[in-house]
Amino acid sequence: MKKTLPILVAVLTAVxxxxxxxxxxxxxxxxxxxxxxxxxxxxxxLLVAVATLLLTHLRAILRGQRGFIYSIILxxxxxxxxxxxxxxxxxxxxxxxxxxxxxLPLETSLLGLAALVMTGAALQIFRSxxxxxxxxxxxxxxxxxxxxxxxxxxxxxxPLLSTVIAYLQxxxxxxxxxxxxxxxxGALLTGLRVLFGLERSWGE
Amino acid sequence: xxxxxxxxxxxGIALSVMIFSxxxxxxxxxxxxxxxxxxxxxxxxxxxxxxxxxxxxxIEPLKESGTDAFWLGLVPLALxxxxxxxxxxxxxxxxxxxxxxxxxxxxAVGIAGISRGTLAPQLLAVVNRFSPELLLENxxxxxxxxxxxxxxxxxxxxxxxxxxHRLSRKGAxxxxxxxxEGISDxxxxxxxxxxxxxxxxxxxxxxxxxxARIVWLKDFILALLAG
Numbered sequence: 201m202k203k204t205l206p207i208l209v210a211v212l213t214a215v216x217x218x219x220x221x222x223x224x225x226x227x228x229x230x231x232x233x234x235x236x237x238x239x240x241x242x243x244x245x246l247l248v249a250v251a252t253l254l255l256t257h258l259r260a261i262l263r264g265q266r267g268f269i270y271s272i273i274l275x276x277x278x279x280x281x282x283x284x285x286x287x288x289x290x291x292x293x294x295x296x297x298x299x300x301x302x303x304l305p306l307e308t309s310l311l312g313l314a315a316l317v318m319t320g321a322a323l324q325i326f327r328s329x330x331x332x333x334x335x336x337x338x339x340x341x342x343x344x345x346x347x348x349x350x351x352x353x354x355x356x357x358x359p360l361l362s363t364v365i366a367y368l369q370x371x372x373x374x375x376x377x378x379x380x381x382x383x384x385x386g387a388l389l390t391g392l393r394v395l396f397g398l399e400r401s402w403g404e
Numbered sequence: 405x406x407x408x409x410x411x412x413x414x415x416g417i418a419l420s421v422m423i424f425s426x427x428x429x430x431x432x433x434x435x436x437x438x439x440x441x442x443x444x445x446x447x448x449x450x451x452x453x454x455x456x457x458x459x460x461x462x463i464e465p466l467k468e469s470g471t472d473a474f475w476l477g478l479v480p481l482a483l484x485x486x487x488x489x490x491x492x493x494x495x496x497x498x499x500x501x502x503x504x505x506x507x508x509x510x511x512a513v514g515i516a517g518i519s520r521g522t523l524a525p526q527l528l529a530v531v532n533r534f535s536p537e538l539l540l541e542n543x544x545x546x547x548x549x550x551x552x553x554x555x556x557x558x559x560x561x562x563x564x565x566x567x568x569h570r571l572s573r574k575g576a577x578x579x580x581x582x583x584x585e586g587i588s589d590x591x592x593x594x595x596x597x598x599x600x601x602x603x604x605x606x607x608x609x610x611x612x613x614x615x616a617r618i619v620w621l622k623d624f625i626l627a628l629l630a631g
Binding site: 212213216217238247255274284301304308309310343344373374375377 | 408412415416417419420423424426427435436437439440441442443444445446447448449450451452453454455456457458461462476479480483484487488490491499500501502503504505506507508509510511512513514515516518519522523526527529530555556559560561562563564566567589591592593594595596597598599600601602603604606607608609610611613614615616617618
């Protein structure tokens with residue numbers, strides 16, 4: 201029973217939502233109710249995840265584990281941000297300005313740093329994966345699109361070159377379509393496995 | 405510049421320098437910046453979840469006792485309480501029920517969303533290339549369009565072949581016929597081209613962010629010097 205109940209809940213939920221999506225006018229009200237339950241439960245799950253993160257760092261501080269100073273910083277930053285939102289409100293302009301003043305430089309700097317790290321990582325792919333059709337075509341494609349993205353070739357205004365560039369820019373769509381269809385089929389199969397009670401991704 | 409702008413500007417400079425200190429290797433300041441980012445983001449995220457979802461959608465309906473909203477609100481309340489029990493090591497298994505509910509809901513929404521939003525449009529985009537309206541120009545065949553349509557179809561099939569081939573090779577370790585190997589190799593080339601373009605797109609965005617950050621730092625320092 202302990203193992204059957206979660207499977208039953210997952211299958212019934214999935215079947216009901218799918219049925220409600222197909223029979224929309226009749227079950228629309230109930231679909232809203234069940235989706236609202238899902239939104240609330242998902243939010244609670246995320247809050248539990250945050251609480252688990254805080255508890256883990258709190259334990260590290262109490263035990264005086266190596267690097268506990270980082271745990272103190274994390275919990276302090278969390279408390280300032282969380283209590284600030286509760287006291288001032290999420291729409292308060294001073295609070296939003298403060299959060300943006302911390303998040304914006306950190307996130308843009310991390311993205312900027314990624315540009316520098318990616319240059320090395322792109323070369324690393326040849327070392328780790330060797331010379332294969334995938335890595336060679338990746339390297340050539342990256343070089344070609346890097347040159348195209350500079351816009352210098354387009355500025356030459358040669359009709360034949362413009363046609364070739366337009367064709368080259370359409371070429372990655374083929375792989376991307378295959379990739380999306382592949383991912384779509386994989387996700388669809390996972391969903392169907394849950395629907396038939398074969399997938400148990402709730403940590404059994 | 406008002407004092408608040410100056411303080412926030414200095415915070416921005418300090419955090420940017422801490423992040424870029426990674427170029428000298430993984431160090432204390434870089435880690436501090438990361439932990440600040442995680443802490444602030446987690447705090448903001450938790451506040452949004454609490455104030456925008458949990459209170460209006462769970463707590464408020466439970467205040468109206470005896471109404472439909474109240475009775476319907478008891479179900480997510482029970483699920484949330486079971487989830488909260490996961491914080492205690494002894495009762496961690498209590499979370500299985502709400503998690504299975506979430507998995508079921510996500511699977512159903514995923515099946516509907518992916519089939520309508522991803523699979524159908526992508527497959528139609530490939531198949532629609534063969535539509536007579538597109539391939540017939542002034543009642544004569546557009547051979548360029550026909551070749552392109554077949555080329556795209558072959559490309560998409562070869563990428564799918566590559567996925568299938570990779571998965572089956574991982575599982576069985578058997579040698580495939582030469583034709584399958586060949587089509588799979590073509591799929592690799594198409595995938596490589598797409599990954600190359602995606603890499604350049606992300607690289608350009610990251611480079612733009614880097615330049616924007618340097619320009620911001622320069623502007624702030626110049627504004628500070630100008631008073």
